[in-house]
Amino acid sequence: MNYEDTELYFLKKDVLRNFGEEPGGKIYQGASKLLTELAVTTDYKNSPTYERQLKRLVYPVIAYYKTLLSFGYRAPAALGLVRNETKKAAVETGETLSNQMRPVFPFRAFRSNIKNFIEYKFPSCGWQTANLSVKGKNIDFDVKECMYHVITAKFGCPELCTVFCDYEAAAWEGLLPQVVAERGGTIATGHEVCDFHFRKGSRK
DSSP states (O other), X not given: OOGGGSTTTTHHHHHHHHHXXXXXXXXXXXXXXXXXXXXXXXXXXXXXXXXXXXXXXXXXXXXXXXHHHHTTOOHHHHHHHHHHHHHHHHHHHHHHHHHHHOTTOOHHXXXXXXXXXXXXXXXXXXXXXXXXXXXXXXXXXXXXXXXXXXXXXXXXXXXXXXXXXXXXHHHGGGGTTTEEEEEOOOGGGTOSSEEEEEEEOOOO
């Protein structure tokens, strides 16, 4: 597996530009090697969605971060570098989502398909959601078990969890203006659940 097949498909170019050809090449090779190791040693629980989430975003981010640490970068600096790359991926994901929504996509269509949306975004083999409430212009639900939180803790880098939280917040801007996505507390910041709220926006 290589980064070209992930949401961080641009990583090699950025790493070579930021660190130079030789050191950047070593960092990229190290991250690619770790990414492959993670991808081929995981039980994806027969879930294509779970596999896609891990291979396309979670493992690429973890592999890059842990490689930076192995090259002597301190955690704050490594986190900053990883956030820059993840933010770029989030913006592109938001643009894709915006194109899928289309200017005339109504909130009621999103509301009527919310269960399918939740299962696609939060597959049950990696996430646990609860307390779904769909009332009028508002949709609420909780995430009681977060894949990002579990996986980053498993690989000894729980500080990465907020990077994924920020990625989601930025990506969901692609739902605008028809659907406004909001979030209160998160598990990553010490709350018991991640509470999500979607409300009707405008059609302009």
